[in-house]
Amino acid sequence: MKNSIFSKAITILGAIAMLVGVTACGQSNDSTKATTDGNGLKKVTFMLSWAPDTNHIGVYVAKNKGYFKQAGLDVDIVAVAQAGAEQAVNNGMADFALSNLTNVGTYTLKGAKIKQVLQVQQKPSAIWCSLASNTSIKSPKDFDGKTFATFGSNESDAVIRRMIQTDGGKGTFDKVTVGTSTFQTLSSGKADFGGFYATWEGVQADMYGPKLNCFTEPDYGVPGDADTIGIITNTKTISSNPDLVRKFTQAAKKGYEYAYSHPDDAAEILVKEAPDANLKPAFVKKSMKTIVDGQYWGDPAKINDGSFVFGTNDTKGAQQYFDFIAEENAYTDSHGKVVHTAPQAKDLATDEFLK
Template sequence: MRKITRFVFVSCLLVFSLLLGACGQSAGQGSSASNGGKTLTDVTIGLGYIPDIQFAPFYVAKAKGYYSQAGLNVTFNHGIVTDLVGSMVAGRNTFVFASGDEELTARSKGVQAVDVATIFQRYPVCLIVPADSPIRTLADLKGHSVGVPGPYGATYVGLLALLYHEHLSVNDIHLQSIGFTQVAALLGHKVDAVMGYSNNEPLQLRRQGFPVRTFEVSDYQPLISNGIVTLQTTLRQQPQMVRAFVQATLRGLREVIANPEEALQLSKSYVPGMDLARARDVLQATIPIWRGNGHLGYNDPATWQDTATFMAALKLIPAVPDVSAAYSNQFVS
């Protein structure tokens, strides 16, 4: 396989923020009086995207008082951030909702980040083609145009994973950076295929009467998706706070799975202008991704190893001698 151009997930901010991390600074160490006079610990989580129903487990945990019952005053930091882990190292977040590839990239640069609960049990990215496309297998991708937002993020990693599985490289396809216009690009036949999220773009296309087929990355290459990530210093200094946050979030996740309609209503106040019909579709498509094999929040050692092996094979990170340092299951059970 031809060498694939190295790409960078962690921005230059990380280099500077490492200096802050070396001083042992971490967010969430303050406290505030709330909940009937009970002192709560301030905690922030960077969610890395605009408010959306995909964050319902967090919203429900807050709306139903699970965080406050656990002694936490939780703030959600929304917004598209190019370096989520770096924002945590810089002290702006106690936790971030980051994927395994993001975390391993940060760790390769010296950041001692740890995934304490993987919420998305399946990597929610897929290749999307029109239903009548001649692309019937991954091998058929050769010579075709594929649109991605850019050479970064989960959609790009997902494409690399699909190509890696088929022993192809980006040189075997016509890669096009199309921004976040996957739906319009496929509707307008500007590309032959696009990379998107399993619980997003395929739903939008089908709602517009455009039938599609998908190739789910998790069916071809095991990858660790988004989970609750914090710093090793936080684990060492505040293990009970970490456990409380993880357990309250998993309680919220169980509630969403058991009562999706209630979750929709509770999430409305956190998602301004939420389209209820669209959110319901996204929620129903996301529940199987959260559920996985039924062990909510679990960090699967084999999938972590597969993720590290894949990334090292493509020279995205150096070889990882001991990937078990990147995750922990002690707060899940």
């Protein structure tokens, strides 16, 4: 799902090409130049962060319900590029994409010019799990000396190390790179634990197996929020075409709000609009129920009474997590050199287009 565990893998791939990408930015497609379709709508590209899932659902709803069309936009939802959605947005190959402030911070340190304009998820959903059948693991300290199924990021290593140490362990573990899926890596016995998301893989495990034994970051010493999932765009687009950013953000926000209020209908829309993903309606509905029941997108009561604006960026929670990552020496620049100063979340997000 996305946010960060899967998109961290893409971050690693994208980082390899970032120097080339940033250097070539001036020669890339300029997403701020208006092109229109036959109906006079402005053509806009939105890139997925991974396979279609409930993190993306508001964009699919906005397209299906005509919210984008009402805003004068013809939105094309496209598969994630090999080097990652962040690089595609940075280079102007996509106008908008799903990402998170954690990835925006990582890419900014490598020279990217991107910013988050709407944050969907308001609290962590990452879960770190072993198979329930592995009775030797009862809490994170039991990860000590075991093998971690990883996508290769320093950030994930720092999170696991902190969780183990907070639980009284040493924080030492072996690693193996995930192949086709973390589930398969664990089931094959190649690894003992790995990262999932409560709102997607957690639901999958509950419904279809294998059963998992999971632990969350806030319960074991990891500060802030790593899973600040939302919509990003290029800073150049913000400065040169704020009207486009406002129209897209407002329509997407409306789509997510509809999904939060009508989760079953939104689930059916996602299944219909993303046929190649072969999603099961019951599974997507259970994912949305998990999101709604867990208030992952915000407190509905506060959204309804106006005390919380849907989509507000949690720069405070993000900064706490950024500072932790910097303390763990898990940030690097485009040359692979450790960066000791954390990105500043307040500079990486804006709420100006939510109103």
